[in-house]
Amino acid sequence: MNDARIRILLIEDNPGDARLIERMLEQAQGFVYELTWVDNLTDGIVHLQAKSTDVLLLDLGLPESSGLKTLQLLLERVPGVPTLVVLSGLSDENIAVQAVQSGAQDYLVKGHVDTALLVRSIRYAIERSQAKQALRQANDELERRVVERTAELANTIVALHAEIAERKQAEERIRYMANHDALTGLPNRELLQDRLTQAIAFAHRNRAQVAVLFIGLDYFKHINDSLGHKIGDRLLQMVATRLQECLREGDSVARSGDDVYVLCLPLLAGVGDAAIVAQQALDALNRTFLVDGNELHASASIGISLYPDDGADVEALMRAADTAMNHAKEHERGRYHFFTQALNRAAQQRLALENKFRQALAKSEFVLHYQPQVDMANGTIFSCEALLRWRQQGAAPISCPDFISIAEESGLILPLGEWLLREACRQLKQWQDAGHPELRIAVNLSARQFYQPxxxxxxxxxxxxxxxxxxxLELEITESLLLQHSDDVVDILNRLSRMGVQLTVDDFGTGYSSLAYLQRFPVHALKIDQSFVRKIGHDRNATALVTAIIAMANSLDLNVLAEGVETKQQADFLLSHGCQIAQGFYYSEAIPADSFIRLLKR
Incomplete structure (x- = not known):
């Protein structure tokens, strides 16, 4: 199946969501496919009846039919097609469970899918459908053979017992394949839910507690993208082995997603037991992994939910643990975090904002503002930084920090980042043609954008x-991206530099600042973080750090730019110490394009 072209039909009425699926598939390395998209159920059924299809991605929220009726209607008309149902949000997972029971192979949640998970889910759906078909064929064939052998060997039922034993072994093998993850051999999501249901029933009868631990690997995507899926898969297998070593008697571990594992602790004496197991898992994963000569570090963030405090059923407990894990990833990676209702409310608000964000992208509600970058020696504007703003009707534009993390996690940063770069270049070209040929522009670049194919x-x-x-064009990159130290990073940066694109290290001084990577990569400038600039003259350490950064940049023949300059005193200090370039409210806030051109003319 890895080499054959996989024929995929997508039934999705939202063009934005359909395009996002298409982009994810385009980014999958070594995944050969043919995608057909229709926006209604009727055309989808016609296509399935007319053409061979390996897997179907079905949005359950179509205008002409919604929920389980959509799936039931389709399976009545075109039975046997491996189907992945697509949900609008985590709150619809109870529908997804019913959909799987009704004949779907698996489900995905919009906004919680990346390329690797999408590809694995498609392959899993096809494999599971083939396993079920193989089981049916095996049953039919064995029944036929039993009938034939019974007639031939009426005086010998010894042979019949052998046939029955063979049939049972085949059924066991297929049943194992249907209930276990193909890569790690761990129980899959269906078997996990079954075990968790039994654990909850036992706890209910005995007034006990059950803990669910969601374990998400930190930065696994960076490893996968930089070293390849083969090493990534091997790492996932080794993680599974280490987690199994942390289990107590009666505990179980399953693989729920691409880089997410779930622990079920059914015999819980108290909250402390869950914390102990979580810490053991963190300690186990913090140890270095040696994979094909590569030393890898795969720390994890863990979310913990408890029965009955955080939920009375499987779906509620898993949702709570997932929420707690995401909170840990956002605020305190490499640690465990228990679920609270406050976290749940925050998760619901975040989901609502993500949906609004998705709609905003489709409605073109994003605009760019431009903050001038000034030569402090003569006051000349020679460049500007393009900054993203979300313009909602009847409200002031929202700045980047309030929504950029949502774009990163949902994958929407890729189409948004491409639009931002294109719009910034288009606007700058327009200004250059209008009489400002020397003007330049700076664009922030996220690591996820950089690692896209x-x-x-x-x-x-x-x-x-x-x-x-x-x-x-100037691209602003983070220190964390440079610290990946992969050959791919070096190659891409060198290719951009050879073209003439300028590369600036943004927020310099806040991360793991190092002369080593400044010498290895084709960096042209350092940007002093505004948190240090604001403290000039007020904080001795910050003032000394700014002075040291300027001196280091000048010694390495690098440009140095200070952001967040708000006072004349700050500007005078920076200029007197060798920093000639600045941006900040002292010169101008970020302003719309028409205001920026007026500022240029003045």
Whole structure:
């Protein structure tokens, strides 16, 4: 199946969601597929009846039919097609469970899917459907053979016993395949839910507690993208082994998602037991993994929910543990966190905001504002930074920090980032043609954008499309991206630099600042973080750090830019110590394009 072209039908009425699925599939390495998209159930049924289809991605929220009726109607008309149902949010997971019981192979939740999970789910759906078909065929064949052998061997039922034993062994093998993860051999989501249901029933009868631990690997995607899926898969197998070593008698571990594992602790004496197991799991995963000569670090964030405090059924407990895990990832990676109702409310609010964000992208509600970058020696505006704003009707534009993390986690940062880069280049070219040929522009770049396939080709295409020279573009990257130290990172940065694109390390001083990576990578400038600039003259350590960064940059022949300059005293200090470039409210806030051009003319 890995080499054959997989024929996929997507029934989805939202063009934005359909395009997101298409982009994810385009990014999958080594995944050969043919995607057909229709936006209604009727056309989907016609396609399935006319053409062979390996797997179906079905949105349960279609205008002409919704919920389980959509799935039931389709399976009545076109039975036997491996089906993945697509939910609008986590609150619909109870419908998904019923959908799986009604004939779907698995389900996905919009906004909680990345490329690796999508591809694995598609392959799993096909494999599980094939396993069920194989079981039916095996039953039919064995029944036929039993009848034939019974007639032939009427005086010998010894042979019949052998046939029955063979049949049972085949059934056991297929049943195991249907209930276990193909990569790690751990129980899959269905078997986990069954075990958790039994644990809850036992706890209810005995007034006991059950703990559910969601364990999400930190930065696994970076390992997968930089070293390849083969090493990523091997790491997932080794993680499964280490987690099994942490289990007590009666505990079980399953693999729920691409890099998510779930522990079920049914015999819980108290909350302390859950904390002990969680810490043992963290300690086990903090040890270095040696995979094909690579030393890897796979720390994890763990979310914990408890029965009956955090939920009375399987879905509620898993949702609570997932919420707690996401909170840990956002605020305190490498630790465990218990679920609270406050976390649940925050998760619901975040989901609502994510849905609004998705709609905003479809409605083109995002705009760019531009903050000038100034040569402090003569007051000249020579460049600007393009900053994203969300313009909602009847409200002031919302700045990036309030929603960019949602874009990162949902995967929407990829289409949004591409739009931002194209719009910034288009606007700059327009200004250059209007009489400002020397003006440049800076664009922030997230690690997820950088690691997307063909990122370099996308930059080249946008520059060609807009007619902007590469030397007019500056990309701001983070220290964490440079610290990956992979050959792919070096190669992409070198290719961009050779084109003429300038590379700036953003928020310098807040991460793991190091001369080593400044010498290895083609960095052109350092940007001093505003948290240090604001403390100039007030905080001795911050003032000394700013002075040291400027001196280091000058010694390495790097440009240095200070952001967040708000007072004349700060500007004078920076200029007197060798920093000539600045941006901040002292010069101008980030302003719309029409205001920026007026500022240029003044």
């Amino acid at each position: 063909h990122f370099h080709d996308m930059v080249v295409a946008i520059l060609k499309e807009t007619g902007l020279a590469a030397t007019s």
